[in-house]
Amino acid sequence: MALVLTEEQELLRDTARxxxxxxxxxxxIRALRDGVDRDGFSRDLWREMARLGWVGIVLPEPHGxxxxxxxxxxxxxxxxxxGLAPEPMLSTVLLGANAILLGGSEAQRAAHLPAVxxxxxxxxxxxxxxxxxxxxxxxxxxxxxxxxxxxxRGEKTQVLDGQVADFLxxxxxxxxxxxDADGITLFVIPPDAAGVAIQRQARLDGRNAxxxxxxxxxVDADAVVGAPDRxxxxxxxxxxxxxxxxxxxxxxxxxxxxxxxxxxxxxRRQFDVPIGSFQGLKHRAAKLFCxxxxxxxxxxxxxxxxDEARDDAAxxxxxxxxxxxxxxxxxxxxxxxxxxxxxxxxxDEHDIxxxxxxxRVAEKTFxxxxxxxxxxxxxxxx
Amino acid sequence: xADLETFREETRRWLVANAPAAVYAPLASADDICWxxxxxxxxxxxxxxxxxxxxxxxxxxxxxxEYGGGGLSRAEAKVLAExxxxxxxxxxxxxxxxxxxxxxxxxxxxxAQKREHLPKIVRGEIRWCQxxxxxxxxxxxxxxxTRAARDGDVFVLNGQKVWTSYADKADWMFVLVRTDPEAPxxxxxxxxxxxxxTPGVSVRPIxxxxxxxxxxxxxxxxxxxxxxxxxxxxxxxxxxxxxxxxFERTMIADAFKERDDKQxxxxxxxxxxxxxxGRVADPLVRDHIAQVExxxxxxxxxxxxxxxxxxxxxxxxxxxSIFKYYGTxxxxxxxxxxxxxxxxxxxxxxGPGFDDEELRATRDWLRSRGNTIxxxxxxxxxxxxxxxxxxxxx
Numbered sequence: 001m002a003l004v005l006t007e008e009q010e011l012l013r014d015t016a017r018x019x020x021x022x023x024x025x026x027x028x029i030r031a032l033r034d035g036v037d038r039d040g041f042s043r044d045l046w047r048e049m050a051r052l053g054w055v056g057i058v059l060p061e062p063h064g065x066x067x068x069x070x071x072x073x074x075x076x077x078x079x080x081x082x083g084l085a086p087e088p089m090l091s092t093v094l095l096g097a098n099a100i101l102l103g104g105s106e107a108q109r110a111a112h113l114p115a116v117x118x119x120x121x122x123x124x125x126x127x128x129x130x131x132x133x134x135x136x137x138x139x140x141x142x143x144x145x146x147x148x149x150x151x152x153r154g155e156k157t158q159v160l161d162g163q164v165a166d167f168l169x170x171x172x173x174x175x176x177x178x179x180d181a182d183g184i185t186l187f188v189i190p191p192d193a194a195g196v197a198i199q200r201q202a203r204l205d206g207r208n209a210x211x212x213x214x215x216x217x218x219v220d221a222d223a224v225v226g227a228p229d230r231x232x233x234x235x236x237x238x239x240x241x242x243x244x245x246x247x248x249x250x251x252x253x254x255x256x257x258x259x260x261x262x263x264x265x266x267x268r269r270q271f272d273v274p275i276g277s278f279q280g281l282k283h284r285a286a287k288l289f290c291x292x293x294x295x296x297x298x299x300x301x302x303x304x305x306x307d308e309a310r311d312d313a314a315x316x317x318x319x320x321x322x323x324x325x326x327x328x329x330x331x332x333x334x335x336x337x338x339x340x341x342x343x344x345x346x347x348d349e350h351d352i353x354x355x356x357x358x359x360r361v362a363e364k365t366f367x368x369x370x371x372x373x374x375x376x377x378x379x380x381x382x
Numbered sequence: 383x384a385d386l387e388t389f390r391e392e393t394r395r396w397l398v399a400n401a402p403a404a405v406y407a408p409l410a411s412a413d414d415i416c417w418x419x420x421x422x423x424x425x426x427x428x429x430x431x432x433x434x435x436x437x438x439x440x441x442x443x444x445x446x447x448e449y450g451g452g453g454l455s456r457a458e459a460k461v462l463a464e465x466x467x468x469x470x471x472x473x474x475x476x477x478x479x480x481x482x483x484x485x486x487x488x489x490x491x492x493x494a495q496k497r498e499h500l501p502k503i504v505r506g507e508i509r510w511c512q513x514x515x516x517x518x519x520x521x522x523x524x525x526x527x528t529r530a531a532r533d534g535d536v537f538v539l540n541g542q543k544v545w546t547s548y549a550d551k552a553d554w555m556f557v558l559v560r561t562d563p564e565a566p567x568x569x570x571x572x573x574x575x576x577x578x579x580t581p582g583v584s585v586r587p588i589x590x591x592x593x594x595x596x597x598x599x600x601x602x603x604x605x606x607x608x609x610x611x612x613x614x615x616x617x618x619x620x621x622x623x624x625x626x627x628x629f630e631r632t633m634i635a636d637a638f639k640e641r642d643d644k645q646x647x648x649x650x651x652x653x654x655x656x657x658x659x660g661r662v663a664d665p666l667v668r669d670h671i672a673q674v675e676x677x678x679x680x681x682x683x684x685x686x687x688x689x690x691x692x693x694x695x696x697x698x699x700x701x702x703s704i705f706k707y708y709g710t711x712x713x714x715x716x717x718x719x720x721x722x723x724x725x726x727x728x729x730x731x732x733g734p735g736f737d738d739e740e741l742r743a744t745r746d747w748l749r750s751r752g753n754t755i756x757x758x759x760x761x762x763x764x765x766x767x768x769x770x771x772x773x774x775x776x
Contacts, residue, residue, distance in 0.1 A: 003687035004694045262772055277775045282768035289767055290704045297683035324679055373672040374665075382648045382661050382671065 001071070001113035001304040003297065012072055015052070016079035024083040025046070026351050032086060033206035039164050041086045050119025055093060059101065063109055069307035069363045070241070078144035081252025084358055087209045088122055090249070091161035094242035096123020099169045099186060103226035105236040108188065108336065112167065124165035126156035127235060134367040136171070136235045137181045141214060142173035150174075150224075152187065152217040154193075162210030163200045165191060174229050181232035186225040193217050196248040205354075205361040236314060240319040243366045244302040250362045251292075251299045254326070254333035257355035258292055261285070261337045268342075270297055277315040280338060288336050291329040298322040317379045324372035327363040334359040389458055394465045400434045403428035405472045413706065416630075417477045418506025418552050435474035437504045442480055445488065450501035456693065478547070479503035479510045483556050483575075486626050490614050499554075499575070512630075513557030513576070513600060514623070515542040521762050523558075524567045524620060528602060530559035537561065537574065539582075539605040545756065549585045549598035553578055556626075562617050573619035575611040582606070591747035593731075628702060630757050647671045647716070650723045650743075667723060674716050681708055700770035707763035710753035717743070717750040 005013065023045060032040060049055055054076045059065025066072075093116070100112045100123075115121035132138035141154025152172050162168065169188050176183030191198055195217040201209040226234050262285060265276030275281060298321050300353060305318035334356030338345040345352050364368070404427035416428050424432075435441050438452060443459040445451020453674055454462065466473075484503045487496055502508040519526040528541025541558055548750045549555065555576045562570030576583070583604035587595040614622045648662065651671060662671065685705060688698045720743045721728035730736030754760040772774040 002690040002694070003683065004690045004696075143468075144604075224632060262774070265774060274775050279765070282774050283764040285774065286707075286764040286767035289772060290708050292702055293701065294677070294680040294684055294708070297687050298680050300687065301683045318729065319678055321676055324676055364405055370669060373669055376676055377668050377672040378661065380672075380675070381660075382645075382651070382668065 001308060003300050003304070005075075009072060009075060013075040013079065016054070016076045017082075019049075019052070019189050020083035020085060024080075024085045026084065027353065029084045029206075029354065031087065034108040038152075040161075040206075041088060041164075045085075046087050047119045049087060049089075050117065055089070055119050056113075056117025057094070059097060059113055059117050062338050063101075063113035070244060070303035071300070071307050073245060074251075074303040077245050077248035078252035078348060079257070081249035082256040084253065084256075084354055088124075088161045088164070088208070090242060091125065091165065092116060092121075092123045092248060094245040095125035095160070095238055096165070096169055098168070098238040098241050099123075099125060099225055099234065100188070102237050103186065103231075104188075104201070105222075107222070107342045108225065121164045121167070122161060123167050123169065124159050125169045125171075125209075125238070126159040126162060127169075127171040127239075128156060128158050130157050134371045135179060136239055137184065137232055138179050139171050139173045139184050140162075141170065141172045142317070143174050143185055143187065146218060149218060149220045150185075150187065152189070152214040152219065154214050156212040158201060158203070158209045159212050161208045162212050163198050164208060166211060167191070168196075170212075171231055171235060176229075180218075181236075183229050184231040184235065185228045186231040187219055187223045188225050188235060189217065189223055193219065203361055205357045207358075207361070233312075236316070239286050239366055240312070240316050241306060243319040243323050244299070244306060244315075246362060246365060247295075247302060247319070248299050250326040250330045250359070251295055253294060253355055253358055253362070254292055254295065254330040257330075257333045257337045257352060257359075258288060260352055260355075261288075261310055261333075261340050264341055266359075275340075284336060288329075288333060291325075291332060295322075295325050295329040313379060317376060319369075320372040320376040320379070323367065324369040324376065327369040327372070330359040331356075332352040386457055386461060386620060388731075390461045393462055397465060397469055399470060401469070401471055402430050404428070404604070404690055405431045405474075406470055407472075414472075416472075417509050417548070417551070418479070419477075419509030419551060420507070421551055425722075431472070432474045432506050439504060441475040442484065442504045445484065445500065445504065449488075449496050450504035455663075469494070475506045476504075477506075477509055478512055479508065482626055482629050483510050485621065485629050487613065488502035490625070492717065494610065495575070495613065508553045509548070509551060509615065511546050511549045511555045511557045511578075512626075513546055513549075515545040516542060517544050521759055523623070524571065526558055526560060526571065528559045529563065530561045530572060530607070532561070533587045535609050536606045537572075537609060537612075538769050539574075539576070539602045539607060540775060541602050543600040544597075545588075545600070546585075546598045547596055548601045549578070550587055555600070556613075558619055558623055561619075565617065568620045570617055571619040571623065572616050573613045573622040574607055575613065576605065576607050580605050580607065590749065591753070592745045594745070594749065615672060621766070627758065628698075639688065647674065647723065648721060650739075654723050654725060654727070664749075670719055670722070674712065674719055676711050677708075678716075681712060683755075690760045700766055703758075703763045703771075706757060707760050707767070712749075713753050714750045717747040723745050733755050 050151060053066045056065030056072060057068050057073050057076060061067040069190040091216060097113060097116045100108050127136055129138060129140055143150045143152045152170060167188050168191050169186055170188055171184055173183055174185040195215040197213040201211060203209050265285060266274055268275050269285045302322040305315055337352045338356055341352050344350050416424055416432055422769040439447060439450055440452045440462060443452035443454045443462055447453035478504060484500060487499055514523060516526050517529060528539060530537035530539050555578055557574050557576050558571055559574055560570050561572040582603040584601045586599045588597045588599060589595050648671060651662045651667055655667055692698060724740055724743055727740045730741050730744060732741060
C-alpha cells in the first residue's frame with residue numbers, strides 16, 4: 001500500500017480535523033480535568049463520533065461498523081490526539097472491541113459489537129497488574145473453575161476507562177506460572193458483578209484509569225473470550241493493534257505541540273527580535289521536525305501493515321517500530337516545547353504542559369521505547 | 383498488467399541470456415563499481431555488461447529513447463530493477479552522469495546539449511565530476527570566486543575548485559563560475575560544462591584522514607570554455623545549481639543504505655560480544671543496534687513516502703533536506719557503533735593483527751565523519767529546514 005493518502009482518506013482527515021477544532025477545545029480538556037466529572041469524557045461527543053462512524057471504523061459492516069482499515073482509524077486517532085480528546089477510543093475500540101472481534105464467539109460479537117459501534121457501550125481491558133510492568137503475560141490474577149463457571153480473584157491497576165466501562169475484559173491465570181504466555185484466559189464481565197470493586201485513579205494526564213479488584217467474582221462459562229488458557233496470544237494481537245492506534249494519537253499530540261512551539265518561536269520577541277531567528281533554537285526545531293517526519297512514516301507503515309493482513313509477527317514488528325519512535329519523539333516534542341516556551345511553559349495556565357503530560361503517559365502505555373527496541377531486536381532474531 | 387508481466391518475462395529471459403557470469407558476484411568493494419569514462423579500465427565482463435545494457439538504454443532505463451535511454455515507464459523500470467535484484471546482478475554503471483548532471487540536463491539543458499551529452503552518459507563513455515566548492519566557498523557556496531570572463535564565443539576561466547570528487551578520473555566537469563562580479567552574489571553565477579582535457583586544467587588528489595583520496599583540488603588557469611556550454615541562462619546558474627543539489631542530497635541518503643548488508647552489525651556483535659539464548663549477549667549494545675536499525679527503517683519508510691508522494695504528483699520540496707541530514711548522521715552513528723562492537727580490534731590501521739573487515743570498519747568510520755560536511759553540512763541542512771519548511775525568521 002502506498003504511503004500517501006487517497007482523496008477519501010484526506011476527506012476523512014479533514015472531517016476529523018474540523019470536528020476537533022470545532023467541538024473539542026483545550027478549554028474542554030481542562031474543564032474535564034479540573035471538574036468533578038464522573039465520566040472524564042463527553043458522552044455527547046462520543047455519540048456524535050459514533051454517528052460519524054469513527055467508533056465502529058474498523059469493525060465489520062455486519063456488526064454495525066464501517067469496515068474500514070487502520071489507515072483510516074489512524075487518521076482519526078491523530079486528529080483526536082492533536083486536541084488531547086479523552087473520548088474512549090483506546091479502551092473501547094482498540095482494546096475492548098478488538099478482544100471481542102479477534103477472540104470472541106459469534107454470540108459475543110453479536111452481543112457487544114453493534115452496541116459498541118452505536119456508541120452505546122463502553123468496554124475496558126483490565127490486564128495490567130501492580131507488579132507486571134510492561135509484560136502482558138505477567139498475570140497473578142487467578143480464575144478457578146467453580147460450579148460450571150469460574151471464580152476470579154486478583155487486582156488490576158491503571159485500567160483505562162475502568163470506572164466508566166459497561167463491560168470489563170479481564171486477563172486471569174487459569175494454568176501454568178505467573179509470567180507464562182500460556183495459561184491465560186480472558187473473561188468479559190459486567191462491572192456490577194458481585195465481588196468487583198472499582199476505584200478511580202488520578203494519573204498525570206487527567207485521563208480515566210481505575211483499580212479493579214476481583215474478590216471471588218463468579219462468572220459463567222460463556223464469559224470466556226476465546227479458548228481457556230489461550231488468552232496470551234490474543235492479548236498480544238489486541239495490544240499490538242491498540243499500540244498502533246495509540247502511536248497515531250501520539251503523532252497528533254506531538255504535531256500539535258510542535259506547531260504550538262513553532263508559532264511561539266515566530267511571535268515571542270526578546271532582544272528586539274523573534275526568538276525563532278536564533279540559530280540555537282532553529283536547529284533544535286529543525287531536528288524535531290525530522291523526528292516528527294520519521295514518526296509519521298512509522299505510523300503510516302504500521303497501520304498499513306495491519307490493513308495488508310500481514311502475519312502477527314509483521315504487525316508486532318511494525319507496532320514496536322512505531323511505538324518506540326513515537327514514544328521518543330512525543331516526549332522530545334514535550335520537552336522542547338516547554339523549554340522553548342521558557343517560563344510560561346512551566347505554568348499550568350499554558351497548554352504546552354498538557355502535551356508533555358500526555359506524552360509521558362502515552363510513552364509508558366503498552367511499553368516504553370526501550371522495551372519496544374528490545375522486542376524489535378528479538379523479532380529480528382537478535 | 384498483463385503487458386507488464388510479459389515485459390517481466392522477456393526482461394528476465396534477456397538478462398539471463400546476456401549477463402556475463404562475473405557480474406552476478408556481489409561487489410567486494412567500492413572499486414568494483416563501474417563508473418565508465420575514458421580513463422579507467424575495467425575487467426572484460428564488466429565492460430561487456432555495460433555494453434549490452436547501454437545498447438538497450440538500460441543504464442538509464444527511464445530516459446527518453448532519443449537520447450539513448452531505455453524509454454521505460456516507471457512501472458517497467460521498477461520491474462527491471464526487481465528482476466536485476468532477484469538475479470543479484472550488479473548495476474552496469476553508476477556515477478554523477480546518471481544521477482546528477484543527466485537528470486539536470488533532461489530538465490534544463492537545450493536540445494543540442496542533451497544530444498551531445500546524454501547518449502555518452504548512457505554508454506558510460508564520459509565520466510563526470512562536480513566543480514562546486516572552492517577554498518573560500520564551502521557552506522557559503524554562492525560566495526564562489528572562480529572567474530569566467532567573456533572573450534567572444536568563449537568564457538575564460540581562472541580560479542580553484544576543491545573537494546571535487548574523482549576529478550582525477552573524470553572526463554568532464556559541471557562547474558559553477560562567476561560571470562558577473564558586479565552583481566549580488568547569487569545573481570552573477572553561471573553553470574558550465576567543461577572538458578577536463580582543456581588546456582589549463584590541472585588536478586591534485588587530497589588525502590583524507592581515512593587514508594583514501596576520493597577528492598581533488600582542481601586548478602583552472604585561462605581555461606577556454608565555449609559559451610554554448612552554459613546550461614540555462616548566463617548569470618542564472620544559481621537556480622540550476624540548487625536544483626542539482628536536490629538530486630545530490632536524495633542520492634546521498636539513498637547511497638548509504640545500499641552498501642552494508644542488513645545484518646552486519648548483528649553479525650559483528652555476535653562474533654565479538656557473544657550470544658546468550660540466541661541473542662546478542664550485551665543488552666546495551668543490542669539496544670544501540672536496535673536503535674540504529676529502527677532509525678534506518680523509519681528513514682527508509684520516509685524515503686518511500688517521498689517517492690510515493692512524487693508518484694502521486696507531489697514532488698519533494700525543501701523537506702527533502704531531512705534525508706541528507708538524517709541519513710548522514712545515522713550513517714555516522716552506525717559506523718561508530720561498529721567500532722564499539724569491535725573494541726580494541728577497531729584500532730588497526732594496516733598490517734598484522736587486524737583482519738580486512740576490522741581495518742575496513744576503522745576506515746569507514748573515519749570516512750563517515752565527512753558525510754555531515756560534504757554536499758551541504760548538517761548545519762546548512764537544518765538552516766534550510768528552519769527557514770524554508772518551518773518558516774522561522776532570519
